[in-house]
Amino acid sequence: MSLLQIKDLKVHFPIKRGVLIDRTVGHVRAVDGVSLSVEEGQTYGLVGESGCGKTTLGRAVLRLNPVTEGEVWFGGRDLAGLDAESMRRERKNLQMVFQDPLGSLNPRQNIGSILMEGLQTHGIGDGDDRRQVQQDRHNRVVEALERVGLSDRALKRYPHEFSGGQRQRIGIARALVLRPDLIICDEPVSALDVSIQAQVLNLLEELQDELGLTYLVIAHDLAVVRHVSDVVGVMYLGSLVEEASSDDIYATPLHPYTRTLMSAVPVPDPSVEDTRERILLAGDLPSPADPPAGCRFHTRCPWRQKERCDTERPELRTLRDAPSGSTHRVACHYAEEILSGQIQPSEERAERIVTGGAADGGGGSGGAEDQAH
Amino acid sequence: MGTNAPLLAVEELSVGFGGRGSAPVKAVDGVSFSLEEGKVTGLVGESGCGKSVTSLALMGLLPDRGVEVGGRAVMQLPKGPEDLLALPQRRMRDLRGSQLAMIFQDPLSSLNPVVPIGRQVTEILKRHRGMRGEAARKEAADLLHRVGIPDPTRRLREYPHQLSGGMRQRALIAMAVACRPRLMIADEPTTALDVTIQAQILELLRDLVTEEGTALLMITHDLGVVAGLCDDINVLYAGRAVEHAPRAPLFAEPTHPYTVGLLGSIPRLDAPRGEPLTPVRGSVNDNIAWTDGCAFAPRCDHYTMDCLQGPPPLVERDSDPGHVHRCVNPIGHAEVVDRAVLDSPAVVGEEEDR
Numbered sequence: 001m002s003l004l005q006i007k008d009l010k011v012h013f014p015i016k017r018g019v020l021i022d023r024t025v026g027h028v029r030a031v032d033g034v035s036l037s038v039e040e041g042q043t044y045g046l047v048g049e050s051g052c053g054k055t056t057l058g059r060a061v062l063r064l065n066p067v068t069e070g071e072v073w074f075g076g077r078d079l080a081g082l083d084a085e086s087m088r089r090e091r092k093n094l095q096m097v098f099q100d101p102l103g104s105l106n107p108r109q110n111i112g113s114i115l116m117e118g119l120q121t122h123g124i125g126d127g128d129d130r131r132q133v134q135q136d137r138h139n140r141v142v143e144a145l146e147r148v149g150l151s152d153r154a155l156k157r158y159p160h161e162f163s164g165g166q167r168q169r170i171g172i173a174r175a176l177v178l179r180p181d182l183i184i185c186d187e188p189v190s191a192l193d194v195s196i197q198a199q200v201l202n203l204l205e206e207l208q209d210e211l212g213l214t215y216l217v218i219a220h221d222l223a224v225v226r227h228v229s230d231v232v233g234v235m236y237l238g239s240l241v242e243e244a245s246s247d248d249i250y251a252t253p254l255h256p257y258t259r260t261l262m263s264a265v266p267v268p269d270p271s272v273e274d275t276r277e278r279i280l281l282a283g284d285l286p287s288p289a290d291p292p293a294g295c296r297f298h299t300r301c302p303w304r305q306k307e308r309c310d311t312e313r314p315e316l317r318t319l320r321d322a323p324s325g326s327t328h329r330v331a332c333h334y335a336e337e338i339l340s341g342q343i344q345p346s347e348e349r350a351e352r353i354v355t356g357g358a359a360d361g362g363g364g365s366g367g368a369e370d371q372a373h
Numbered sequence: 374m375g376t377n378a379p380l381l382a383v384e385e386l387s388v389g390f391g392g393r394g395s396a397p398v399k400a401v402d403g404v405s406f407s408l409e410e411g412k413v414t415g416l417v418g419e420s421g422c423g424k425s426v427t428s429l430a431l432m433g434l435l436p437d438r439g440v441e442v443g444g445r446a447v448m449q450l451p452k453g454p455e456d457l458l459a460l461p462q463r464r465m466r467d468l469r470g471s472q473l474a475m476i477f478q479d480p481l482s483s484l485n486p487v488v489p490i491g492r493q494v495t496e497i498l499k500r501h502r503g504m505r506g507e508a509a510r511k512e513a514a515d516l517l518h519r520v521g522i523p524d525p526t527r528r529l530r531e532y533p534h535q536l537s538g539g540m541r542q543r544a545l546i547a548m549a550v551a552c553r554p555r556l557m558i559a560d561e562p563t564t565a566l567d568v569t570i571q572a573q574i575l576e577l578l579r580d581l582v583t584e585e586g587t588a589l590l591m592i593t594h595d596l597g598v599v600a601g602l603c604d605d606i607n608v609l610y611a612g613r614a615v616e617h618a619p620r621a622p623l624f625a626e627p628t629h630p631y632t633v634g635l636l637g638s639i640p641r642l643d644a645p646r647g648e649p650l651t652p653v654r655g656s657v658n659d660n661i662a663w664t665d666g667c668a669f670a671p672r673c674d675h676y677t678m679d680c681l682q683g684p685p686p687l688v689e690r691d692s693d694p695g696h697v698h699r700c701v702n703p704i705g706h707a708e709v710v711d712r713a714v715l716d717s718p719a720v721v722g723e724e725e726d727r
Contacts, residue, residue, distance in 0.1 A: 049567040049568065049569060049570075050567055163656045163657075163658055164656075165656055166656075193419040193420055193594065193656075193657070194419060194594060194595075194596070194635055194638045194639060195419060195634060195635060195638045195652045195653040195656075196652070196656060197638060197652075198637070198638035198639070198640075198650035198651070198652030199652045199654070201640065201650060202649055202650055202652065205649065220567065220568065221568075221640075222568070222642060223639070223640040223641060223642045224640050226640070226642060226646070227640035227646070227650070228640075246646060247646060250642060250643075260569055261568065261569060262642065263572070264568045264569045264571065264572035265568055265597070265642050266571075266575075266595065266597025266598050266600065266601050267597055267600065267601075267641060267642060267643055268596040268597045268599070268600045268624060268636060268639055268641065269600055269624055269641075269643075270600045270601075270620045270621050270624050271621075272600075272643060273597075273600045273601035274601075278572060278576070280569075280572055280573050280576055281569050281573070283523070284537040284539060284540070284570070285537075
């Protein structure tokens, strides 16, 4: 039974024009028909480049953005249909960790007050009188702080007194203190230094093991997402293009966009860097206000075929010859043919595919190799 | 190549920021490296290690007041070698853009938002190459075309906000290569960009170095970028180089515990899943002064009492000339202290008291 199920979710933002009267002249289709489900105790990683709608999707689940269409099932209720007050109450079960750890903490509130706020809002705390409730809340706050590796000395301090990594730990503690079932982490480590990043990633994993949390992790870094997630979904221009277990997605990426993304992630190992295939895409992301017809990726896809890619929007599906029960789904008409090599990347764009060695021969990098051996 | 001396030899560069009534803060504290034509040298480190200040000092872009710059940076100029740090501002203005060029991290804030791209590119051509009017515009369009901007004549009339992030960075690179400088400094050129755009920009930089024989100083925090692009790598920590090596030995056999920690912190796409990362504990704030010992000691799993006996010198490895580290107890020399003890929350929490 999945904890969170999103069905055909759409979030469209109106584009307004006009001086006196706001006319709606169009819509930015930030999220345009995404369905996914997150299993209990697992981590679902959502990856994509900026502008693909991954953050909007995460916020729409919590109704921090209005949902245009679709359903969000959580604990037997459709969150998209709840009124504001019921949604507010429901949020104690769904918490969010934000990207910018300083920007998401009130600079004038001390840490104790920041962490206490959620408990007060939701009226959490056991006890017969006010004092006992206060004491219970205090204990919960300290427990959450200790879980993320801070101590109760932090309670009376303010956000600016902490380093970036510690602030992110506080952000995680704020989510934890309500003991939610699901935590949505929106770029939890992208603002942090490399060594701090790893500490926070390890912390998230430990907490999951101890508390049985479910995560929806949203990030742009495929290596980070693959490291923390059980299932990875790749988004492009408002829709999912591929979804698979994180081992499968690395072993056999099916969608051309996933292959491109994978090939663009630098690996800290010179021998891998020199030999791996790099697919360079032409141009930039098309505007989500006017997405291309047919497959969203066809304007940049090296494997693009005539007709069908331009006109028919591919559905997320399993491979035709996949064993039953396969969770690897892809939104590409020609996934099988591309995998088997039947369709080769088109001539004009093939030059943008760099197979290692040939391109790296110059540039002096060869010199470093010579010295090494 | 031609000459024996490297294109730019930086020796013992130090930058201190003075504070009223307090001792100057040493952002860069004795960094030495050299740049050669057609090669890429990397400066790697986390925020606060002094990598950006190094580049600003070399370009002469630091303010005059409150900053002390020491050391030498000798560059082979057409008229003979000269120390960049000792040149007067007037001379530096002639060199910047023509001999040295810089690509900044944030392409939006380093372009003038109210001036069309075309004028910003032709400005350099006018200043350094004396080009005017139609000739300058044509050259600017050529430059934009070379860095892979489609429809350059239209783009020349547009403003920075009309360009996408990758396109802006390309425009900046076009400005940097306008006068075919012999030395380029790229300060985190891809940090603000998406990974597919990053791949495009790195490919472009790689081509420029190969075709033009430019020397490139690549400043980044991303070891993955370094592994693909750089020939020589300097790892900086708290203003000093802690390890220097050609890229193959640096990644194959890193010796300084900090380098090892950095490599252990990065989730790798090609690594088997399920293995926890092995990060460096603590944060950059946990330093001690280099004069007291190794600044990295408080975060190091290998530290001994020897580490606190004054600043550790740079040592060359016996087995591997060219591989230098600043460590008295390098990896491969001692057993790792039990991580489990050191990673306990109490240790992490201690820095709250600072």
